Each structure stands twice: as C-alpha cells, then as structure tokens.
Amino acid sequence: MLTLLQHIVQDVVAAPTFQDALRVIVSEVREALGTEVCSVYLMTADRQNYLFAANEGLNPDVVGRATISVDEGLVGLVGRRAEPINLEDASQHPRYHHMPEIGEEPFNAFLGVPIIHHRQVLGVLVVQQRDKRRFDESEEAFLITLSVQLATIVAHADAVGGIRALTDANFAAGDLKFQGLAGAPGIAIGTAVVMHPVASLDAVPDKQVDNVVVELIVFDRAIGSVRDDIRRVSEQFAESLPREELALFDVYLHMLDDDALTGDVRARIRRGEWAQGALKNVIREHLRRFEQMEDPYLRERATDVEDLGLRVLAYLQDMSAHKTHFPKDTILVGEEITPSMLTNIPADALKGLVSVGGSVNSHVAILAHALDIPAVMGAIDLPIYQTDGQSLIVDGFYGEVYTNPSEALTAEYETLRSEEHDFAEELNELRDLPCITQDGWRVLLWVNIGLTGDISRSLDRGAEGIGLFRTEVPFITQDRFPTEEEQRRLYREHMEAFEPRPVTMRTLDIGGDKALPYFPITEENPFLGWRGIRVTLDHPEIFLVQVRAMLKANEGLEGVLRIMLPMISSMTEVEEATRLIEQAYQEVLEEGFNVKDPLIGVMVEVPSAVYQSRELARRVDFLAVGSNDLTQYMLAVDRNNPRVAELYQDGHPAVLRALREVARNTHAERKGLGICGELAGTPIGAVLCMAMGYQVLSMNATNLPKVKWVLRNVKRTDARRMLARVLKMETAEEIQRYMEDQLVEAGLGRVVPSYHGRVDV
Numbered sequence: 001m002l003t004l005l006q007h008i009v010q011d012v013v014a015a016p017t018f019q020d021a022l023r024v025i026v027s028e029v030r031e032a033l034g035t036e037v038c039s040v041y042l043m044t045a046d047r048q049n050y051l052f053a054a055n056e057g058l059n060p061d062v063v064g065r066a067t068i069s070v071d072e073g074l075v076g077l078v079g080r081r082a083e084p085i086n087l088e089d090a091s092q093h094p095r096y097h098h099m100p101e102i103g104e105e106p107f108n109a110f111l112g113v114p115i116i117h118h119r120q121v122l123g124v125l126v127v128q129q130r131d132k133r134r135f136d137e138s139e140e141a142f143l144i145t146l147s148v149q150l151a152t153i154v155a156h157a158d159a160v161g162g163i164r165a166l167t168d169a170n171f172a173a174g175d176l177k178f179q180g181l182a183g184a185p186g187i188a189i190g191t192a193v194v195m196h197p198v199a200s201l202d203a204v205p206d207k208q209v210d211n212v213v214v215e216l217i218v219f220d221r222a223i224g225s226v227r228d229d230i231r232r233v234s235e236q237f238a239e240s241l242p243r244e245e246l247a248l249f250d251v252y253l254h255m256l257d258d259d260a261l262t263g264d265v266r267a268r269i270r271r272g273e274w275a276q277g278a279l280k281n282v283i284r285e286h287l288r289r290f291e292q293m294e295d296p297y298l299r300e301r302a303t304d305v306e307d308l309g310l311r312v313l314a315y316l317q318d319m320s321a322h323k324t325h326f327p328k329d330t331i332l333v334g335e336e337i338t339p340s341m342l343t344n345i346p347a348d349a350l351k352g353l354v355s356v357g358g359s360v361n362s363h364v365a366i367l368a369h370a371l372d373i374p375a376v377m378g379a380i381d382l383p384i385y386q387t388d389g390q391s392l393i394v395d396g397f398y399g400e401v402y403t404n405p406s407e408a409l410t411a412e413y414e415t416l417r418s419e420e421h422d423f424a425e426e427l428n429e430l431r432d433l434p435c436i437t438q439d440g441w442r443v444l445l446w447v448n449i450g451l452t453g454d455i456s457r458s459l460d461r462g463a464e465g466i467g468l469f470r471t472e473v474p475f476i477t478q479d480r481f482p483t484e485e486e487q488r489r490l491y492r493e494h495m496e497a498f499e500p501r502p503v504t505m506r507t508l509d510i511g512g513d514k515a516l517p518y519f520p521i522t523e524e525n526p527f528l529g530w531r532g533i534r535v536t537l538d539h540p541e542i543f544l545v546q547v548r549a550m551l552k553a554n555e556g557l558e559g560v561l562r563i564m565l566p567m568i569s570s571m572t573e574v575e576e577a578t579r580l581i582e583q584a585y586q587e588v589l590e591e592g593f594n595v596k597d598p599l600i601g602v603m604v605e606v607p608s609a610v611y612q613s614r615e616l617a618r619r620v621d622f623l624a625v626g627s628n629d630l631t632q633y634m635l636a637v638d639r640n641n642p643r644v645a646e647l648y649q650d651g652h653p654a655v656l657r658a659l660r661e662v663a664r665n666t667h668a669e670r671k672g673l674g675i676c677g678e679l680a681g682t683p684i685g686a687v688l689c690m691a692m693g694y695q696v697l698s699m700n701a702t703n704l705p706k707v708k709w710v711l712r713n714v715k716r717t718d719a720r721r722m723l724a725r726v727l728k729m730e731t732a733e734e735i736q737r738y739m740e741d742q743l744v745e746a747g748l749g750r751v752v753p754s755y756h757g758r759v760d761v
C-alpha cells in the first residue's frame with residue numbers, strides 16, 4: 001500500500017501541469033482501488049463553490065465547467081464536516097444532490113474525503129461504484145492518506161493560480177500573494193532576478209587520487225578565487241554599510257582560514273581524497289553540527305558554511321561565472337539567499353530580497369536591515385523559478401510577496417512606500433528627544449545587540465542603552481573559546497560606544513541543540529535540555545572568565561554594567577550564579593582593577609520564572625522578560641517552523657497575563673523591570689508593556705523610532721484603560737483588532753498599515 005501511495009504521489013509531482021496532475025490522480029486512484037469513478041472537486045477562489053475539476057468514469061464534457069455550492073450535496077457535506085463520508089447508497093442520503101449533467105445516477109457506493117491544508121478545506125476527493133456497498137476501512141484509509149499527501153500540491157496550485165486557470169484559458173496569474181516571514185521592514189517594487197545554485201555537493205562522487213600535490217594546488221586556487229569574491233563584495237558595500245557591519249565578511253574570510261574549513265579539507269586531500277570529494281565531506285560534517293543546534297542564529301550559520309562550500313566547488317569545477325543582468329530595480333530571489341550572492345550586483349540596483357529558505361536570524365536578513373533593504377524570508381510556497389523577470393512587490397512589514405501585481409495594487413504600494421519614507425524622515429527629528437508619554441510617564445528605549453555593526457545603527461536611532469547584548473556572538477565566530485582579553489576588548493568597544501549609557505550583558509546562552517561547533521552537545525530533547533545558565537553553572541571556568549572580562553571592560557566608565565542571567569528556572573541557579581559573580585568581582589579587585597559592582601538581573605523566559613518572579617526580584621537588582629522565548633515556551637510553538645509559525649502569537653492572552661504577573665511582582669519588590677524581544681518593538685506591544693509598568697523596552701534598533709513616536713503621542717492613563725479591556729479578551733486576534741482600532745482612534749494609524757490603504761488580495 002505504501003509503495004502504491006508513493007508511486008501515485010511521484011507521478012503527480014512529475015506531471016508537467018496542474019491539470020495533468022489532476023488527471024493522474026483520478027486515473028491512478030481509480031485503478032488502485034478498482035472503482036468505477038474517481039473525481040476531484042476543488043474550492044473556487046470565492047470559496048462559494050466546488051469545481052468539478054477532474055474525473056474518470058463520469059461525463060468528461062463537464063469537467064472544468066460544472067460546479068456545486070459549498071452548502072449542497074454530499075461533496076459540500078464532506079467539506080463542511082472536514083471528515084470522510086462513506087455511504088452504501090448515496091442517493092438515499094438526505095444531503096444527496098442530483099447533478100444530471102455529471103451522469104452519476106447509476107453509482108450508489110460513495111466515499112468522499114476532504115483535501116485539507118493548514119486547516120483549510122481546498123477540495124474533496126471522491127470515489128464511487130455501482131454496487132451498493134460501503135468501502136472497507138483499508139480503502140478509506142488509503143484515500144485519507146493520499147489526500148493528506150496531495151494537499152500540499154493542491155495548495156501550491158491554488159497559490160499560483162492553477163485552480164483559476166482550470167476555468168479560464170486566458171487567466172494570467174497576477175496579484176498573487178505569498179506569505180513568508182518579515183526579514184527586514186520596508187516596501188520594495190521591482191523586477192525579480194532569480195539566483196540559481198552554482199554547484200551541487202550531492203553530485204560530487206568520492207574517489208581517491210595519486211597526485212595529491214595537484215589536488216592541493218587546484219584547491220588553493222579555488223580558495224583564493226573565493227577570497228577575492230568576498231573581498232570584492234566587502235569593497236562594493238563599503239560606503240553603504242557601517243564599517244563595523246563589514247565584519248560579517250571577515251567572518252566568511254575567517255572560515256576559509258587554515259584552522260577552519262580549509263585546513264580540514266587539506267587534511268583529507270593529503271589522505272588521498274580528490275579535492276571536490278574532500279570539500280564535500282568536510283562541508284557535510286560541519287552542516288550536521290550546525291543543523292542540530294536549537295538556536296536560530298546558530299542554525300543559520302549552516303547556510304553560510306554551505307554557501308562557502310558551493311562557491312569553492314564552483315571554482316573547482318571550473319564553472320564560468322553566469323552573466324546575469326541586474327536591472328536598476330532588482331529584487332533578488334532564490335532558494336537560499338546568502339551574502340556572497342551579492343557579489344556582482346551593483347549596490348544601487350538592489351531594492352529587495354526574497355528567500356524561500358532562511359529566517360530573520362540569517363546573515364542576509366541582518367545585512368538587509370543594515371542596508372535598509374526590504375526582505376522576506378521563508379516564502380516556502382513561492383514558485384521562484386517562475387518569477388524570474390516578473391514584477392514583484394515585497395512587503396517587509398508583513399512578510400508578503402506579490403507576483404505580477406496589477407496597476408492598482410502597484411499604485412497602492414507606491415503610495416504606502418512614499419508614506420513610509422516621509423514618516424521615517426519625520427521620525428529622525430525624535431532621535432535626541434526622551435520617550436515621555438503625554439501625561440509624563442518616562443520610558444527608556446534600549447536596543448538588542450549582537451554584532452559590532454549594530455552600534456552605529458542603534459545610536460543613530462536614539463538608543464538610550466543596551467538592553468540585551470548577545471555575548472555568544474564572539475564565541476560563534478571562533479573555533480575555540482575566546483580568551484578573557486579577547487572578550488574584554490569586544491565588550492569594551494560596545495561600552496565605550498554607548499558611554500555613559502547602561503549596557504546589559506547576557507551571560508553565555510548556549511547549550512542543548514545550540515552547542516558551539518567546538519563544544520558539541522547531543523540530547524534527545526534539546527529544547528528542554530542542557531542550555532543557558534545550566535551549561536555555564538556546570539562549567540564555572542567559562543562563566544568566571546566571561547564575568548571577569550565584563551567587569552574589566554567597564555573599568556573607568558560612567559555607564560552602568562548590568563549582568564543578566566539567561567534561562568533561569570529556579571532560585572538555586574540564581575544563588576549559584578550570584579556567588580560566582582561575586583567571586584569574579586573579588587578576583588578582579590585583587591588583580592588591581594578599579595571596578596564598580598555590577599547590577600545583576602534575571603531573564604524571565606520560562607513559565608516557572610513567571611510564577612517565582614517575586615522571589616527572583618527579591619534576590620536581584622532587576623528582571624527582564626525575554627518575550628520571544630517566553631512566548632515560545634508558554635505556547636509550545638517553534639516560531640521558526642513554518643508549519644506552526646502562525647500559532648506563535650506574542651499578543652496571546654496567556655502571554656500578556658504572564659507579563660502582567662511579572663510586572664506586579666517586580667513592582668512589589670521595587671526593582672527594575674524591562675522586556676527585550678519582538679513584542680517590545682511593536683507599537684501595540686510597547687503600549688501594553690508601558691501600561692503594565694515596564695520601565696525599559698529593549699528592541700531591534702529599526703523599530704525604535706516608531707515605538708518612540710507612538711509612546712510620545714499617548715497617555716498612560718489611556719494605555720491602562722486599553723490594557724484593562726485587553727486582559728479580559730480571549731484570543732490574540734480579538735486583542736490585535738481592538739488595539740489597532742484604539743491606535744487609529746488616537747490618531748496613530750500611521751503605524752497600522754492596514755488602516756491607511758493597505759490592500760489585502
């Protein structure tokens with residue numbers, strides 16, 4: 001049975017058109033089950049009817065023409081119930097609907113199963129037979145299993161207009177919307193240029209060679225060529241990127257050093273492997289390590305490793321560079337857009353990025369932020385190779401891509417783009433002003449930082465401090481633990497740049513699936529495993545070195561050093577960590593450094609910390625909610641998984657009530673309270689957190705100006721009224737609608753795109 005299912009699905013996938021795929025389905029299912037009739041009914045675009053889309057056994061003349069209302073007949077009943085219906089004599093069922101043009105009168109036995117994708121019924125798969133009998137359980141199970149596998153194919157066809165094309169031979173797919181993840185904000189309108197993979201590791205065979213010297217020479221030449229490419233990219237963007245942001249390309253160059261990828265490949269070549277095979281095997285080893293990691297940022301490094309490997313392989317295979325024309329309004333599209341793909345694109349021509357793979361943590365998303373280029377990541381349904389040369393609209397605010405947009409839609413988005421540009425210019429005037437509400441409530445707006453390049457971008461947007469310094473970044477970019485002095489220099493650079501503003505440094509947040517390449521960890525359930533503070537408490541030598549580096553980096557500066565402990569789930573962890581911080585402080589004093597006591601805080605990221613937040617606040621100087629992880633753990637949703645990403649709702653009632661609980665408990669102990677995460681960087685989230693009494697909102701620098709504008713134009717009394725209403729609501733959708741309405745009524749609709757002309761297609 002499994003073999004038969006696989007055979008049908010393979011034949012469907014191989015069909016040249018969607019219409020051919022439907023013919024394959026009805027023909028092979030009819031044969032597999034030995035029935036007389038097989039039909040496919042598909043939901044029409046208006047979701048009011050089912051189209052008689054394909055059939056074998058009934059009247060072929062009405063295929064693609066006949067329809068039945070979603071409320072009529074047994075097909076409609078299957079769709080409404082979203083479950084199979086198996087009948088011995090269909091004509092006797094009260095919902096039976098006679099369609100004389102189809103010619104199904106002689107057939108009695110009926111089995112219909114819904115075709116469902118992401119909770120939405122897309123169609124119904126039906127088999128029928130003259131004999132009065134119920135299809136047996138194995139036949140029903142077969143059809144259900146097949147419909148599940150076919151659902152993705154039907155959904156893709158629906159997305160690209162394939163279903164509409166069945167009834168309209170002149171149909172031209174336009175204004176089609178594809179959903180992805182918001183990689184970098186903004187709106188881009190331009191021409192798609194598809195980047196094809198330059199080489200394939202899978203196609204490289206393993207083989208031994210006699211002349212190792214020749215293989216080493218060829219490999220070194222390929223490495224040199226890739227180095228030249230990377231340097232050219234760096235020089236190309238030298239004027240448009242902050243100097244510090246160019247460090248991303250230095251990371252690429254470092255990965256090609258002898259003590260990284262290159263050294264491993266050379267070692268294999270010396271053992272007799274040919275250069276291409278040695279490269280393939282080394283890249284695969286590194287990919288396996290990175291892909292097992294839980295942390296999204298670390299997982300994205302696998303893409304960087306693979307991209308470098310393919311670049312080197314292309315030169316090893318002596319592939320000539322593909323000459324691509326880049327129009328002045330280029331929107332780069334690809335399966336996995338990487339920084340090195342920007343090699344030959346004129347900087348002033350690149351207007352947007354769309355990547356089928358990747359996430360908001362990928363290097364190219366970081367670069368898009370820095371370059372102010374709208375980007376959409378994870379657009380998994382986009383038929384990229386069909387978009388080459390097409391007009392595209394990239395909505396980086398909502399993570400949406402429109403193909404072949406109509407004049408009306410294009411005009412609408414041009415208006416929105418113009419409005420956004422004008423708004424951004426106005427927001428620049430607020431950079432040096434404090435964030436104070438209309439009734440005098442002061443809110444501190446800080447930034448989350450990971451790369452050195454974030455410094456200038458953050459200060460340019462008026463950041464008043466660092467609310468989250470991800471200190472694992474220097475650990476990621478090396479092939480060993482960085483020394484105390486290396487850490488001190490990096491930390492000092494950030495502290496001096498933000499002087500005299502406060503700097504909050506999170507201690508090393510690794511472990512479980514997000515192990516470092518040189519510190520591998522394998523677990524059955526890494527999401528709930530050895531990670532965060534658990535790792536560093538088990539390795540105090542790592543923790544103490546890092547804390548000493550933080551303390552020494554702050555010597556002689558006015559700015560306050562705040563040390564924050566990640567993934568705390570018990571009071572014992574806090575006690576052990578504070579004892580080690582005190583030990584490190586005494587050691588630094590004994591070395592002759594004149595340093596101040598740091599403030600110590602706890603990140604509230606797991607439910608247990610929410611319910612012990614008062615006890616935690618009693619033991620430390622401040623609490624900071626990590627809203628991204630807290631939402632993920634409270635809702636049991638991996639937001640980087642496209643199958644469940646829509647269930648990740650940081651405005652979920654349970655999350656908001658947890659935030660209020662933390663705020664109440666922290667206020668009761670009169671301690672500092674902040675929040676770092678995506679929620680704090682949204683206008684709605686910022687208003688609600690301010691209403692709860694969060695004194696510090698820490699966010700991506702890009703979001704800071706809009707948040708400041710919103711908070712400076714509301715009263716806290718009004719925000720508290722909104723909060724009181726919100727806390728009584730039962731769904732995130734209800735909360736979102738209410739808060740958007742409230743912002744619009746308050747004259748703040750400019751931060752709610754859906755209320756100033758945004759078109760939903």
